[in-house]
Structures are given as C-alpha cells and as structure tokens.
Amino acid sequence: MIINRRPQIISLSILAGLYCLSCVDGVSPRHCHTVRNCSNEEVCFTESHYSENGEIVFDTGCGTPETCHSGRNTRYNIKSVHGVDPHYHHSECLECCSSDLCNNQGCGQPGFPAALTRGPVCFDCQQVSHPMLCDKIRVCETNQECYLQKEVEFGDVFYATSCINKHACTSSLQIFGKRRSVHCSHCCQTDLCNNDCGASFSSTTITTQAILTESTTTEPLNRGSQGEEFLILFMRNDPRANGSEYAYILSHIENSSSVQITSSPHLEHAIRSNVDSIVNFTSFINIPFPYNLTCQYSMKEPKAVLLKISEISTIIIFDAFYKHSNDGTLIIPTRKLSTEYLVSTTAYSSQFAIGSFHSKTDVHIKFNISYNATLSLFGKNYSTGETCSISLEKFETIQIDHENGDLSGTFVTANKPFALFSGTRCRSFTVYRCSHMVSQIPPVREYDNEYIIPSFYKNVDTLSQIISPVGNIVNITIGANTKTIVLQAHEYHNFVISPNLTSIVKADHPVQVIGFAIGSDTNDPYMTVIPGIRHYLDYYKISVPENYTDNYLCVIIPSQSLGNLKINKLPVNDFTTVFQKEEQSSGKTYSIRTLSVSHGVYVLKTTDQVGFGLLVYGHKEYDGYGYAGNFVLP
Incomplete structure (x- = not known):
C-alpha cells in the first residue's frame, strides 16, 4: 500500500524558542547529539530513572514550566509532553533550566567541557532544506569552528552544517567573488551559530572548490576522506607475514608538508621507537611501520596510531608485507569518526578491529554470527544478539575474529567516536590461494541510499554485500532485472555481479x-567499500602501489562530464580503457570507465566541478x- 502524504509546511519564523538536548535513555545528558527547538513557552528538562537493567539513564527534551515545577514522580507527564511513551513512572531526578542546551549538565551530571578546552557546539547535518531545521549537534575540537554551506544540485537547494578546521576558513572575502551571497558559505565561532544565513558571522569563509571562481587554482579542503588528522591500525594478516606495513600520505599541495606520528605511551618501547616521529615531505610520502604493530586477537592493545599532517591530505594504508596476501584501504579523517558502525566481512577467518580515539571509550558489540555459531571473548561465549561491553583507553585496540562464521551485521556502538576496520585474515572464494582483505568501515551516519556498483575487472565474479542499519526496502538492478528485498535492522544481503556487468542499488533508507x-586463476580476493552517489567528489589524489602487474582506476561519472575529467592533467581518452558501460540512475546517465594505469601518484579532477x-x-x-577514493559524505 502506498500512502501519499502532503508535504509538511513549517513556518521558520516561529522557531524562536530554546534549543534543548532531546534524547531518551541516554548514559549521560551531555552525550545526547539530538536537539529540539522548543516552543516559546517551554523550557529544557533532564530526568533520570532506572532502566530495566538497573542502570541510571537520562531523558532530555522540552517541557512546560508547570510540569517541571510539579516535582518528582512526574515522568509520565514529562514524557507525554515530549512525545515518548512512558514506561517508567518514578523519576530519581527531574530538573529544568531555561537557556540553550542547558540540560547538558542536568541532574548533577558533568556537562560539556569548559568553553576554553573545546570548540563550539555546532549544528551537524549533511543535508537539510533549511539550516534552522537541523536537529543534530556536535562538540567541535579546539582547532575547529562551525560552518554553514548552501548547496545547489539539480536545481534543488539544501544546506550542510558541521565542524571545520579553522585554517580551512580564510578572512579573504575576495575568493568567493560575486558567488558568495549565493552560496552562503560561512564559518562562525560560538555555540549553535551555524543555522542562519542571515546571521552576523565572523569574517571567515570556507574555502572549498565547489564555490571557487574559475580563476582560482586552490584544491578542495576537508571534503569527505580528505583531512589533516587520521587514526590508523593494522589488522592481522597471514601468520607468515613479517615485513613492513605502509601508510601512503598524499598532500593536496605540491610544497613542503610534514606529518607527526604519535602512538600510545603504553605501546612497547621497542615498537614505539620505530613509530613516533615527525617527517617532512613534498607532495607525497610512503611511511613504513613495523610488522609487530599488527593487532592480535581478543586482547586490548595500545596499537592505534595518530597521524597529524600540516596540510589537507589523503591517506591509504597497505599491509603489503607478505607476497601472496595483501590489501589496502582508504583512511577517513578523525572528524568523520562516529559512534555507530556495522561490520561487513565474509565467512571464514572473518575479523574486525576497533581503534579508540578517546580515553574512557565504552564500546558495545552486539554480535551477529552466521551458522548459529558462538564466539569466545574474555572467557565468555557470545551468540547472535548478545552484547559484549569493553572499555578502551585512548589509542587502545581490540581485534575480534571467527574462524568459520561470518560476523557481518555485528553492530558496534560507543559513547565516543572510534574507528572500525573489517575484513578477513585470509579468504579464498575459489580453488585458488586465500588472500587478506581489509577496509576501514564508514560510520552509519555516512551511508548513502543510491549506489552504482561496477564489477571488478579480471575477476571471476564480484560479490556485493548490502547492510542496513534500519528496516529497509532495497531495489537491486542488474541489467534488465530488478529484485526487491526487505531487510530488517542490521540484516545483510549478498549478491553476485557477473563480469562486464554493473548493478544499481537504491534503498528507502541509507545502507x-x-x-x-x-x-581468478591469476589473482586473489580483495575488498573495498563502494561509494554511493552522494560520496562522489570532484577531486582525488591517490597512489597506485608498486610491484603489481596490472592496476586500474574505475571512474563512475555523469556522462556529460566525462570529457571534463582530467587525470594528471590528461584527458581520459589518453588512457587505455579496458571496460566501459553506461548506466541510468535517477534519471541521469553515468559513464563507467575502467582504465589501465601503471604505479604512481594520480590526481583526478573535473574542470566543471x-x-x-x-x-x-x-x-x-x-x-x-582495492580501495575507494572516498566513501563518506562530503
């Protein structure tokens, strides 16, 4: 049954009340990242109660002063006003306050860090029809400001808000020319300042290629996977592996850059002495790491490493330390790390690893294990649906594996942002040798709902996996055939794409x-996250490693812009095309080109942006x- 709903018309002029944190059953008020714009008569509340597990949890939101003044044991009334079904009737604490986000420290709980030790609290929405409709927030780092950017695509206008590094903003207003007022791209420095294009922003503006005039040569800054700070870890490979692991760092400027590499002070000294350093380089560098930095199974280890780079850069890691079992992955910057992930892997030597970016990171792993198998961790056996909770300190890691089962759909959450990597130790799909597979996994909040999936050239088949964080309807099209599947939350679906074919995936909700x-009979398996259409960028700088006999760049581009794509300043037709195809998706024609290239550094960009x-x-x-050029939202 299809239900047609009339679009909701919202008068933005009435959104003049307080902004209050608005969450249910949170571990602490300050960890709520959803806000609600209250009506003029309402105030912010914090209410605490015991959960079914006997743990104190907190509700936050908007409430009337009368309800707040009625005292304790009024949770039913508060939650009725708040629009949530009340399932407890006795509050341990009920407090109200009357300033923006004041309930971050309600009921005696610690609030946000002091203003001098953090950046501003910013609205944090990738796409909203009006900036005042954003209902997500983020506490920025000290080196960040809030930004607001108006974007236009296919004639539709929408807005993006979040945190951005301070020097990605510039005081020069000339860089935007006459387009500045059209694109409404601003930075600002106070809490909740980035929700109004007409507000008095600081005299800073965001420098991104999407809004530069044609005469400018500045490359895009802080878009998608491009950044200045990255957290890396290396997953376990074949037991015979004993060579170096590598991080390829590609600065987006050709001048001198530097990278500061920092490991945990608790890392074994013999390893740390070969890790911590400051390295200067020009344009790009390949940095080796010792093989004993590799994560081991089922133990907490201080093996995550932080890389801080002086210029906006891209990082790809390769665990190329065994001649027959390697893979690589793009690394996403720390500003894109978040608190919810879904594991994606395959059966047999299935594994994932968690890297903590903050101290006192409480991680919760809700397992999904195929074949009704169990997994032993810290002396306890876990089955599908059971949750293991682990506390990690800054730069601590834990790697979890299952020799036979598939861990796909395992849901990993935490109270603070962290990094998740997934893959297999050594997997074979055919009668040929097994191979290590690894990819960093994007947070749930970075998913898209529309994908074009090309088959991998010179492979027997391409296996694709779709995982949904919520109940979902997904349409999978291969050639003239479309299949509709229904997925429950955290459920996954695998399907095969034959050689020389492509697939279109469209879902009701992001996946x-x-x-x-x-x-094949000559090469072994590898994996990569597939970018969604909203992940597409107009600029990439990537590295093709040495010692591989054949290498490929596969581009998926709107057909009308294929002639505007330059690779190292050369047109696409200057490269050998081994596969080409056109696909239609959402009324637009896309050209898919797989190009044969040699090892080296490549800059890909479109002149029409x-x-x-x-x-x-x-x-x-x-x-x-294999790896993707980007798989998080710009």
Whole structure:
C-alpha cells in the first residue's frame, strides 16, 4: 500500500524558542547529539530513572514550566509532553533550566567541557532544506569552528552544517567573488551559530572548490576522506607475514608538508621507537611501520596510531608485507569518526578491529554470527544478539575474529567516536590461494541510499554485500532485472555481479555497500567499500602501489562530464580503457570507465566541478588490492 502524504509546511519564523538536548535513555545528558527547538513557552528538562537493567539513564527534551515545577514522580507527564511513551513512572531526578542546551549538565551530571578546552557546539547535518531545521549537534575540537554551506544540485537547494578546521576558513572575502551571497558559505565561532544565513558571522569563509571562481587554482579542503588528522591500525594478516606495513600520505599541495606520528605511551618501547616521529615531505610520502604493530586477537592493545599532517591530505594504508596476501584501504579523517558502525566481512577467518580515539571509550558489540555459531571473548561465549561491553583507553585496540562464521551485521556502538576496520585474515572464494582483505568501515551516519556498483575487472565474479542499519526496502538492478528485498535492522544481503556487468542499488533508507573481488586463476580476493552517489567528489589524489602487474582506476561519472575529467592533467581518452558501460540512475546517465594505469601518484579532477566515484585496484600473481577514493559524505 502506498500512502501519499502532503508535504509538511513549517513556518521558520516561529522557531524562536530554546534549543534543548532531546534524547531518551541516554548514559549521560551531555552525550545526547539530538536537539529540539522548543516552543516559546517551554523550557529544557533532564530526568533520570532506572532502566530495566538497573542502570541510571537520562531523558532530555522540552517541557512546560508547570510540569517541571510539579516535582518528582512526574515522568509520565514529562514524557507525554515530549512525545515518548512512558514506561517508567518514578523519576530519581527531574530538573529544568531555561537557556540553550542547558540540560547538558542536568541532574548533577558533568556537562560539556569548559568553553576554553573545546570548540563550539555546532549544528551537524549533511543535508537539510533549511539550516534552522537541523536537529543534530556536535562538540567541535579546539582547532575547529562551525560552518554553514548552501548547496545547489539539480536545481534543488539544501544546506550542510558541521565542524571545520579553522585554517580551512580564510578572512579573504575576495575568493568567493560575486558567488558568495549565493552560496552562503560561512564559518562562525560560538555555540549553535551555524543555522542562519542571515546571521552576523565572523569574517571567515570556507574555502572549498565547489564555490571557487574559475580563476582560482586552490584544491578542495576537508571534503569527505580528505583531512589533516587520521587514526590508523593494522589488522592481522597471514601468520607468515613479517615485513613492513605502509601508510601512503598524499598532500593536496605540491610544497613542503610534514606529518607527526604519535602512538600510545603504553605501546612497547621497542615498537614505539620505530613509530613516533615527525617527517617532512613534498607532495607525497610512503611511511613504513613495523610488522609487530599488527593487532592480535581478543586482547586490548595500545596499537592505534595518530597521524597529524600540516596540510589537507589523503591517506591509504597497505599491509603489503607478505607476497601472496595483501590489501589496502582508504583512511577517513578523525572528524568523520562516529559512534555507530556495522561490520561487513565474509565467512571464514572473518575479523574486525576497533581503534579508540578517546580515553574512557565504552564500546558495545552486539554480535551477529552466521551458522548459529558462538564466539569466545574474555572467557565468555557470545551468540547472535548478545552484547559484549569493553572499555578502551585512548589509542587502545581490540581485534575480534571467527574462524568459520561470518560476523557481518555485528553492530558496534560507543559513547565516543572510534574507528572500525573489517575484513578477513585470509579468504579464498575459489580453488585458488586465500588472500587478506581489509577496509576501514564508514560510520552509519555516512551511508548513502543510491549506489552504482561496477564489477571488478579480471575477476571471476564480484560479490556485493548490502547492510542496513534500519528496516529497509532495497531495489537491486542488474541489467534488465530488478529484485526487491526487505531487510530488517542490521540484516545483510549478498549478491553476485557477473563480469562486464554493473548493478544499481537504491534503498528507502541509507545502507552500506561493500564489494568483494572474488579473484581468478591469476589473482586473489580483495575488498573495498563502494561509494554511493552522494560520496562522489570532484577531486582525488591517490597512489597506485608498486610491484603489481596490472592496476586500474574505475571512474563512475555523469556522462556529460566525462570529457571534463582530467587525470594528471590528461584527458581520459589518453588512457587505455579496458571496460566501459553506461548506466541510468535517477534519471541521469553515468559513464563507467575502467582504465589501465601503471604505479604512481594520480590526481583526478573535473574542470566543471562535477563529482564522480573512484575505485582503485590491482593484481599480481596470487594477490590483489582495492580501495575507494572516498566513501563518506562530503
């Protein structure tokens, strides 16, 4: 049954009340990242009560002063006003206050860090029809400000808000020219300042390629996977692996740059002495890391490493330390880390690893294990649906594996942002050799709902996996055939794309899509996150590693912009095309080109600033690697 709903018309002029944190059953008020704009008569409340598990939890939101003044044991009334079904009737605490976000420290709980030790609290929405409709917030780092950017695509106007590094803003207003007022791109420095294009912003503006005039040569800053701060870890490979692991750092400027590499003070001294350093480089550098930095199974270890770079950069890591079992992955910057992830992998030597970015990070792992198998961790056996809770300190890691089962759909959450990597230790889909597979996994909040999936060239087949964070309806089109599937929350679906075919995936709600190259009689499997259409960027700087016999760049680009794509300043037709195809999605025609390239550094950009998707992969005897140019929202 299809229900047609009339669009809701909201008068923005009435949104003049307080902004209050608005969450249910949170571990602490200050960890709520959803806000509600209250009516003029309402105030902010904090209410605490015992959960069914006997734990004190907190509700926050808007309430009337009369309800607040009625005292304790009024949770039913508060939650009725708040629009949530009341399932407890006795409050341990009920407090109200009357300033923006004041309930971050309600009921005696610690609030946000002092203003001098943090950045501003900013609205944090990737796409809203009006900035005042954003209902998500984020506490920025001290080196960040709030930003607001108006964007226009296909004639539709929408707004993006979040945190941005301070020097991605510039006091020069000339860089925007006459387009500045059209694009409404601003930075500001106070709490909740980035929700009004007509407000008095600081005299700073965001420098991004999407809003530069044609005469400017500045490359895009802080878009998607491009950033200045990255958290990396290395997952376990074949037991025979004993060589170096590598991080490829590609600065978006050609001048001198530097990277500061910092590990945990608790890391073994013999390892740390080969990790911590400051390295100067020009344009790009390949930095080796010792093999004993690799995570081991089922133990907490201080093995995450932080890389801070002086200029906006892209990072790809390769655990290329065994001749027949390697893979690589794009690394997303720390500003894109979040608190909810879904594991994606395959059966047999399935594994994932967690890297903590903050101290006192409380991680909760709700397992999904195929074949009704169990998993032993810290002396306890876990089955599907059971949750393991672990507390990690800054830069601590834990890697979890299952020798036979598939851990896909395992839901990992925490009270603070962290990094998740997933893959297999050594997996074979065919009769040929097994190969290590790894990819950093994007947070749930970075998913898209529309994907174009090309098959991997020179592979027997391409296995694709769709995972949904919520109940969902997904349409999968391959050629002339469309299949509709229904997924429950955290459920996944695998399907195969034959050689020389592509697939279109469209979902009612955002999903995660992973591609697995099956391998062939000459190369072994590898995996990568597949970028959604909203992940497409107009600029990439990537590295193709040495020692692979054939390497490929696969671009997915609106057909009208194919002629505007330059690779190292050369047109696409200057490269050997091994596969090409056109696909229709949402009324637009996309060209898919797989190009054969040699090893080296490549800059890909469109002169008309139209975004495109990018996959990078390659093969050698009994080995392969693959990664995406970007898989988080710009």
